Amino acid sequence: MTQTHQARPRLLATAVLTALMLPGAAFAQTAKERELEARVAQLEQMVQQLVAQQQQTETAVTEVRTAQAAQPAPAPAAATGTGAAAPIQTTTIVPTSGSTFTVGGMIRTDGLVTKTTDGAIGKGTAGRDFYVPGAIPVGGNGPDTYSDAHLKFSRLWFDASTVLGTGDRLGARVELDFFGGALGNSAATNTYGATLRHAYLTYNNWLVGQTWSNFMDTAALIDAVDFVGPTDAVVFVRQPQLRYTSGPWAVSIESPETTVQPFGGGARVIAGNNSAIPDVVARYTHKGDWGHVSVAGMARQLKYEPVAGSNSTDTGFGATVSGLVKLGDSTDIRYQVSGGEGIGRYIGLATVQQDAMVDSAGNLDALGGWAGYVGLRQVFSPQVRGNLYYARSQWDNDTTWTGFGVTRKVHSLHANMIWSPVPRLDFGVEAIWGERTLESGVDGELIRLHTMARYTF
Structure with a gap:
């Protein structure tokens, strides 16, 4: 060489x-x-x-x-020097081809014209943005008419799901809307803060995080133009929970909270210290080609601390039956009936009535009541559909404790038409009549025309 x-x-x-x-x-x-x-x-x-x-x-x-x-060949990443499997906390879970990641949301504009017979609903309150029966003025100084517009119900969500090599299924969802407190004003910027709607993870049949209560049947909700629809009667709660689902059964423990009607009347009180026992909910759902029917029961401990170190408790319980019945390819009926004691927080966004009343000594007593709605949905063509529905709730106040200024009943009648010229684009208009009646017999009415434009992506 x-x-x-x-x-x-x-x-x-x-x-x-x-x-x-x-x-x-x-x-x-x-x-x-x-x-x-x-x-x-x-x-x-x-x-x-x-x-x-x-x-x-x-x-x-x-x-x-x-x-x-x-040089010697490198050892496998999942093995230790002794040949034992490495702790899962020190390894990386590599998603398989079954992983999906989805970003979606909607842009929604709401426009409302409202007439109330007994004074105006306070500007900047939720009752100006959608139908809130507990906000209907009563005993005011005469009728008032006003209009509002906003985009607070626009949303953004992120979904992730993975099927691991072991066959285990993981999932997660985070969803925001813009129904938070005002960061600007309606005279200039109309700026609002983002708020957390859903945030949860799933592992096979388990769910942990914040989402709709297991006491709520989302599949029986009305196809409304209003943000909620039959607010007088619908079970409507999002909260932290741990849920297990197996076939038609779902069982959950959920964050406890107690709302109280003070002695002699007045604004509601959210109890100080939460109960040590979570709300327990069990649901059974039966599905068929004709629709579905769902039955749920709930047990909960109510707790109130009128002064530091002085607690009063009571037991709350409730049941709800809901469903959807198809009357053909283009017509269906949706319904829900709920009743019990200590379920006020679960009905109508906790704006109609409270979970419990208290006497002069601060002793707690669960408030009884019932709520229900029924709606007819008709699809006239692939682009046009309409809904007609009625909702009502009624409560068993003890006026010696609550006084006569609390709500005895609320009810409303709604009719809407929704036009979808292309998929994912909706234009809707809904006429609403609602009434709130106090224990004294004084009442007030609301008449509203609610319009909506929505693009879902």
């Missing part, structure tokens, strides 16, 4: 010399001969340097390859 490299510069120099000397062979004895010999010597030196550099490069490559071959 060495002799070959040494011979290369001499042969190359000889070839160069020959090429340079041929044109001037006749003048070999002249002074130019010495100049050519000097040039040949210079070229020979340059070639030797190039060959030496090539030898150094080949030697370095050989050394690296030899060192790599001498």
Whole structure:
């Protein structure tokens, strides 16, 4: 190998010399001969340097390859030095091809014109944005008419789901809307804060996080233009929970909270310290080609602390039956009936009545009542559908404790039409009549025209 490299510069120099000397062979004895010999010597030196550099490069490559071959093979990532599986906390779960990630949401604009018979609903309150029966004014100074518009019910959500190599299923959802407190004002920016609607994870049949209560049947909700629809009677709660679902059965423990009607009347009180016992809910749902029917029961402990260190408790319980019945390919009926004691927080966004009453000593007593709605949905064409529905709730106040200024009943009648010129784009209009009556017999009415434009993506 060495002799070959040494011979290369001499042969190359000889070839160069020959090429340079041929044109001037006749003048070999002249002074130019010495100049050519000097040039040949210079070229020979340059070639030797190039060959030496090539030898150094080949030697370095050989050394690296030899060192790599001498190294032991790396151990598998999921094994320890003893051959045992590494703790799952130190490994990475690699999603399989069954993983999906979805971003979606909707842009929604609401416009409302409202007339109330006994004064106006307070500006900036929820009752100006959608139908809230507990906000209907009663005993006011006469009728008032006003209009509102907003985009607070626009939403953004993110879903993730993964099927692991073991067959286990993981999922998660985060959803926001913009029904938070005002960050601007209606005179200029109409800016509102983002609020958390849903945030939960699922693992096979388990769910943990914040979402709709298991006491609520979302499949029986009315196709409303109003944000909620039959608010007088619908079970409508989102809260933290732990839920297990197996076939038609779902059982959950959910965050406890107690709302109280103070002695003698007045604004509701949200109890100080929560109960140590979570609300327990069990639901059974039967489905068929004709629709579905669902039955749920709930037991809960109510707790009130009128003064520090003085607690009063009572037991609340309730049941609800709901469902959807198809009357053909284009018509269905949706309904829900609920009743019990201590369920006020679960009905109508906790705006109609409370869970319990208290006497003058602060002793707690669960408030009884019932609520229900029924609606007819008709699809006139692939682009046009309409709904007609009625909702009502009524409560058993003990006026010796609550006084006569609390709500005895609320009810409402709604009719809407929704036009979808293309998929995911909806334009709707809904006419609403609602009434709230106090224990004193004083009442107030609301008449509203609610319009909506919505693009879901």
